[in-house]
Amino acid sequence: MQKLKIFRYLPGQDPYWKDYEVEAGPDDMVLTLLNRIRETIDSTLAYRFSCRSAVCGSCAMLINGKPRLACQTRLREVAGEVVTLAPLTGMKVIKDLIVDMEPYWNNLKRAMPWLEEAPDSKDAVITSKTTDLQESICACILCASCYAACPETGAQRSYLGPHAIMEGYRILHDPRDTAAKKRLDVLAGPDGAWHCDGAFGCIGACPWDVSPVKYLAKVRTESMAVRFGKVKLEELCKEGGDK
Numbered sequence: 001m002q003k004l005k006i007f008r009y010l011p012g013q014d015p016y017w018k019d020y021e022v023e024a025g026p027d028d029m030v031l032t033l034l035n036r037i038r039e040t041i042d043s044t045l046a047y048r049f050s051c052r053s054a055v056c057g058s059c060a061m062l063i064n065g066k067p068r069l070a071c072q073t074r075l076r077e078v079a080g081e082v083v084t085l086a087p088l089t090g091m092k093v094i095k096d097l098i099v100d101m102e103p104y105w106n107n108l109k110r111a112m113p114w115l116e117e118a119p120d121s122k123d124a125v126i127t128s129k130t131t132d133l134q135e136s137i138c139a140c141i142l143c144a145s146c147y148a149a150c151p152e153t154g155a156q157r158s159y160l161g162p163h164a165i166m167e168g169y170r171i172l173h174d175p176r177d178t179a180a181k182k183r184l185d186v187l188a189g190p191d192g193a194w195h196c197d198g199a200f201g202c203i204g205a206c207p208w209d210v211s212p213v214k215y216l217a218k219v220r221t222e223s224m225a226v227r228f229g230k231v232k233l234e235e236l237c238k239e240g241g242d243k
């Protein structure tokens with residue numbers, strides 16, 4: 001049997017912690033325990049999940065205070081006498097373990113993580129450097145773990161957040177894109193990479209070991225290089241960026 005302490009909240013009521021005890025083995029995933037609780041003990045418990053294979057990102061929550069995917073975390077990795085489950089921080093709680101991710105998605109949109117292609121973009125040369133960068137950032141499943149681990153996103157909602165800066169950087173270095181200037185202005189603007197206070201909460205938060213802080217640092221150095229004329233923005237973007 002495993003004891004769990006789970007954060008409960010219903011709009012209009014005070015939040016509280018509720019204790020559960022559920023049958024469990026060391027290899028059970030935390031998500032399995034949640035499903036067991038919902039099916040056999042308490043059907044009012046609310047949480048998100050979909051793929052059950054660490055791909056959709058919807059089951060991210062604080063497990064013993066750390067952002068993790070419930071479907072990727074085995075009980076033996078976190079088991080103590082009691083395992084605590086709470087919603088991700090930095091976002092408003094809608095119900096129990098479910099948070100309102102709208103600020104997260106809105107900030108991502110501000111970084112324009114899509115290509116604005118020119119009519120002749122099919123002639124652009126895509127180097128292995130570009131594809132390496134794309135591949136390493138595409139491992140991000142947008143689960144918001146890094147966003148929740150960052151103290152700046154909760155304190156300052158206008159801050160883009162590590163996920164948005166990283167996704168914007170990915171497109172910034174795609175030679176088919178024509179919106180580099182606009183995009184860099186956002187990524188290196190007042191709500192962008194310079195806003196990071198260096199708490200580095202995002203380091204180690206990603207379930208797929210993507211390191212957003214690395215790309216945040218690149219936005220800082222590259223924006224300075226462009227600003228002081230060390231490199232032309234078009235050349236920088238064509239280069240493909242470093243993964």
Ligand code: FES
Nearest residue numbers: 050052057059071
């Ligand atoms: Fe999809 Fe966990 S259910 S990542």
